[in-house]
Amino acid sequence: MKSALSALGQRIAPPPISWLMKTALARPQLISLAAGFTDNATLPTKISRQLLDEILRSPKTGQPALQYGTTAGEPDLRELTATHLQRLDGGHDHAHSPERVLITGGSQQLLYLTLEALCDEGDIVLVEDPTYFVFLSILQSRGVEARGIKLERDGLDLPQLEKVLTRLKNSGELRRVKALYLVTYFQNPTGATTSLAKKSAALKLLKKFERAAGHPLYLIEDAAYRELGFDHGADVPTALTLPGARDRVVYAGTYSKPFATGVRVGFGILPEPLYTAVLHIKGNHDFGTASLLQHLLARALATGAYARQVAKAQKNYARKARVMRQAMAKHFPANVETWEASGGLYFWARLPNGISTGVKSKVFQTALKNDVLYVPGELCYADDPTRRKPDHEMRLSFGGASEANIRRGIARLGAVLKTFIPA
Amino acid sequence: MKSALSALGQRIAPPPISWLMKTALARPQLISLAAGFTDNATLPTKISRQLLDEILRSPKTGQPALQYGTTAGEPDLRELTATHLQRLDGGHDHAHSPERVLITGGSQQLLYLTLEALCDEGDIVLVEDPTYFVFLSILQSRGVEARGIKLERDGLDLPQLEKVLTRLKNSGELRRVKALYLVTYFQNPTGATTSLAKKSAALKLLKKFERAAGHPLYLIEDAAYRELGFDHGADVPTALTLPGARDRVVYAGTYSKPFATGVRVGFGILPEPLYTAVLHIKGNHDFGTASLLQHLLARALATGAYARQVAKAQKNYARKARVMRQAMAKHFPANVETWEASGGLYFWARLPNGISTGVKSKVFQTALKNDVLYVPGELCYADDPTRRKPDHEMRLSFGGASEANIRRGIARLGAVLKTFIPA
Numbered sequence: 001m002k003s004a005l006s007a008l009g010q011r012i013a014p015p016p017i018s019w020l021m022k023t024a025l026a027r028p029q030l031i032s033l034a035a036g037f038t039d040n041a042t043l044p045t046k047i048s049r050q051l052l053d054e055i056l057r058s059p060k061t062g063q064p065a066l067q068y069g070t071t072a073g074e075p076d077l078r079e080l081t082a083t084h085l086q087r088l089d090g091g092h093d094h095a096h097s098p099e100r101v102l103i104t105g106g107s108q109q110l111l112y113l114t115l116e117a118l119c120d121e122g123d124i125v126l127v128e129d130p131t132y133f134v135f136l137s138i139l140q141s142r143g144v145e146a147r148g149i150k151l152e153r154d155g156l157d158l159p160q161l162e163k164v165l166t167r168l169k170n171s172g173e174l175r176r177v178k179a180l181y182l183v184t185y186f187q188n189p190t191g192a193t194t195s196l197a198k199k200s201a202a203l204k205l206l207k208k209f210e211r212a213a214g215h216p217l218y219l220i221e222d223a224a225y226r227e228l229g230f231d232h233g234a235d236v237p238t239a240l241t242l243p244g245a246r247d248r249v250v251y252a253g254t255y256s257k258p259f260a261t262g263v264r265v266g267f268g269i270l271p272e273p274l275y276t277a278v279l280h281i282k283g284n285h286d287f288g289t290a291s292l293l294q295h296l297l298a299r300a301l302a303t304g305a306y307a308r309q310v311a312k313a314q315k316n317y318a319r320k321a322r323v324m325r326q327a328m329a330k331h332f333p334a335n336v337e338t339w340e341a342s343g344g345l346y347f348w349a350r351l352p353n354g355i356s357t358g359v360k361s362k363v364f365q366t367a368l369k370n371d372v373l374y375v376p377g378e379l380c381y382a383d384d385p386t387r388r389k390p391d392h393e394m395r396l397s398f399g400g401a402s403e404a405n406i407r408r409g410i411a412r413l414g415a416v417l418k419t420f421i422p423a
Numbered sequence: 424m425k426s427a428l429s430a431l432g433q434r435i436a437p438p439p440i441s442w443l444m445k446t447a448l449a450r451p452q453l454i455s456l457a458a459g460f461t462d463n464a465t466l467p468t469k470i471s472r473q474l475l476d477e478i479l480r481s482p483k484t485g486q487p488a489l490q491y492g493t494t495a496g497e498p499d500l501r502e503l504t505a506t507h508l509q510r511l512d513g514g515h516d517h518a519h520s521p522e523r524v525l526i527t528g529g530s531q532q533l534l535y536l537t538l539e540a541l542c543d544e545g546d547i548v549l550v551e552d553p554t555y556f557v558f559l560s561i562l563q564s565r566g567v568e569a570r571g572i573k574l575e576r577d578g579l580d581l582p583q584l585e586k587v588l589t590r591l592k593n594s595g596e597l598r599r600v601k602a603l604y605l606v607t608y609f610q611n612p613t614g615a616t617t618s619l620a621k622k623s624a625a626l627k628l629l630k631k632f633e634r635a636a637g638h639p640l641y642l643i644e645d646a647a648y649r650e651l652g653f654d655h656g657a658d659v660p661t662a663l664t665l666p667g668a669r670d671r672v673v674y675a676g677t678y679s680k681p682f683a684t685g686v687r688v689g690f691g692i693l694p695e696p697l698y699t700a701v702l703h704i705k706g707n708h709d710f711g712t713a714s715l716l717q718h719l720l721a722r723a724l725a726t727g728a729y730a731r732q733v734a735k736a737q738k739n740y741a742r743k744a745r746v747m748r749q750a751m752a753k754h755f756p757a758n759v760e761t762w763e764a765s766g767g768l769y770f771w772a773r774l775p776n777g778i779s780t781g782v783k784s785k786v787f788q789t790a791l792k793n794d795v796l797y798v799p800g801e802l803c804y805a806d807d808p809t810r811r812k813p814d815h816e817m818r819l820s821f822g823g824a825s826e827a828n829i830r831r832g833i834a835r836l837g838a839v840l841k842t843f844i845p846a
Binding site for chain 1: 424425426427428429430431432433435436437438441460461463464466467468469471472475476479480482485486487488489490491492494528529531532535539540541542543546557560561564601602633634637638639640641683684685686687696697700703704706707708709710712713714715716718
């Protein structure tokens with residue numbers, strides 16, 4: 001008898017990183033620089049306790065927090081979110097009206113819903129090379145193809161973007177292209193931040209190719225790490241501030257990473273007709289994100305507790321990043337190229353060509369034997385048949401590990417690298 | 424320029440009930456017996472406040488509640504869920520091991536994930552006639568066809584189920600059938616509870632037709648209202664207790680409705696290979712339900728606070744149901760057939776044939792003019808081309824309205840019905 005599973009059910013695969021996680025759990029002495037966890041010690045237990053106490057103290061605020069809300073989200077939180085984004089964008093008066101805000105179960109859910117609304121099997125989405133691997137998992141599971149565009153330290157390699165679009169146009173495949181996906185702030189996995197100039201150029205290029213595509217080409221801006229910048233105030237404006245953005249930019253943001261990942265609340269800003277489609281699909285998923293979490297975030301935002309917590313988290317990650325930077329300078333061979341981010345949770349390291357970091361590589365296996373774990377770079381590259389996957393890079397996270405473990409982990413990893421890399 | 428939306432994005436429609444909700448919001452004097460809201464006054468604000476305070480008081484319990492967990496759910500909650508189900512099923516030692524439990528964002532998310540893993544466009548799912556309308560929305564949006572099987576007061580019309588399966592077999596369509604979906608306890612919308620004998624017979628019938636289908640035919644048991652029975656202890660065992668259930672029954676349960684709908688935590692028990700497929704799809708949706716909610720529920724279950732809250736809710740709904748029953752007896756014309764449930768949130772009323780209750784009907788419009796709202800029965804019937812949709816029924820909810828409003832609403836509705844129904 002055959003399986004009854006759908007095409008999606010048959011395609012779906014374990015997340016590439018689940019094996020790494022299991023490995024980490026099975027070896028408690030292992031230092032994981034792999035997981036994208038946030039820092040435990042700075043989690044807002046005290047703030048959350050107080051805010052929840054305030055919310056649940058009176059029936060007037062407590063009952064709505066324990067009752068169904070609407071699918072789009074709590075009106076207060078949608079309003080606060082629009083204001084919050086405007087402030088992040090330096091007061092820019094763009095299209096962030098609360099009516100275009102959708103509250104979701106983390107930004108992850110927004111990405112999933114957007115792809116459901118946009119892509120059929122066989123469609124194509126352009127992504128950064130490398131990019132966020134769970135996004136790649138969504139594409140793969142839904143039978144959507146990816147084309148990788150080389151990522152530089154300030155964003156996409158624009159000439160390559162144009163070349164790929166031209167090639168797709170010439171091969172008649174452009175009508176299958178639906179969107180370009182960018183992780184624009186302290187990118188996962190590289191830590192790179194896309195400049196506003198590059199966002200603008202990418203949006204213009206998409207626009208230019210729309211006629212040949214026969215339909216809108218969307219720019220999906222994933223800003224999950226935006227509020228984890230170390231240098232508060234040095235924020236690049238979002239693509240939403242650009243001319244022409246109103247109908248073409250999907251913005252995915254989250255409160256989870258800067259506040260608490262256990263309070264999973266994200267949000268999206270979407271143009272029509274995507275907004276309505278995504279809203280109704282979410283209605284079928286869960287008819288709205290849990291009210292209790294939304295009320296907690298709304299109160300945190302309204303009282304300033306959110307801003308204080310974010311400032312605290314930023315300072316903490318800045319310190320941990322500094323520790324990792326210093327350790328890498330001290331322990332890594334000089335010919336390992338490192339991308340040191342000014343925010344987020346990740347650094348990116350590139351070994352000399354030909355020295356593989358993959359799961360089956362000697363580097364990875366030796367690191368594991370020496371009780372230190374990283375994410376092999378190849379897991380962050382799309383299955384794009386038009387180019388070979390680089391396999392000599394690694395993602396290193398300073399989010400979850402303690403400062404002592406960051407030092408120890410990088411020292412162990414440096415020692416391993418030195419045995420494989422000629423000085 | 425064409426739309427870039429996917430087939431799903433183009434098919435997705437507003438939920439049928441959203442128009443009703445908007446109508447209710449726009450007329451504050453209107454009494455809504457339409458919404459499936461739970462009772463505000465009995466929401467566990469005090470209990471939740473206390474439990475959250477306990478959880479967040481110490482870093483040891485507070486930090487994990489604010490951190491990422493695993494996609495399958497908190498180990499404690501999965502364990503407690505397995506035990507909870509075993510107790511509900513009278514200690515039955517079935518396949519409810521914690522390893523088969525998946526924690527989800529309400530049972531709604533589990534239904535969505537299960538259909539993603541199981542159904543392609545063009546597939547068929549058998550449903551009750553009438554059934555839960557959001558389930559029908561999922562099917563419609565995903566291009567999955569539904570076939571309705573008449574629902575009697577104790578479950579499906581079994582001869583009709585066999586007839587439909589036989590017809591599908593003869594027409595060569597059986598290979599497109601993937602599952603039978605039953606809302607087995609105090610069904611939405613009719614309040615009917617399926618007997619164990621009927622669950623057993625349905626499961627056997629599915630088994631019988633599997634050879635012709637060429638793949639497993641699953642029984643999806645949606646038990647969302649199970650714990651809202653008025654007569655505690657009179658619970659029918661789940662289909663999971665039946666022989667042959669282990670590989671064929673998907674069970675969807677929830678803590679949200681009995682505890683608090685703003686704390687959206689549901690769960691599923693699924694056989695392989697469905698469990699793994701659904702788990703990985705959930706990984707792409709949200710990599711796990713918010714930890715804070717899971718820790719709250721786990722503590723509520725472990726301390727007995729959950730059981731106390733459920734007992735309180737049951738008593739409250741029993742009282743509100745009694746109020747509605749008495750009001751219907753007093754105000755409804757004698758030839759309106761009512762199905763009075765012994766649990767859940769809904770009663771079902773059937774007008775004499777030929778008297779439509781639909782949104783455009785005189786009955787509905789007059790009721791609206793008299794400030795009382797119900798859910799037209801026709802919204803709860805699948806688009807099944809093989810039979811005509813009944814349009815002379817209505818769902819009446821006693822969940823959200825106060826006792827005074829239930830009395831007033833039913834009196835208004837009774838007066839409307841009397842003008843249309845000859846005595």
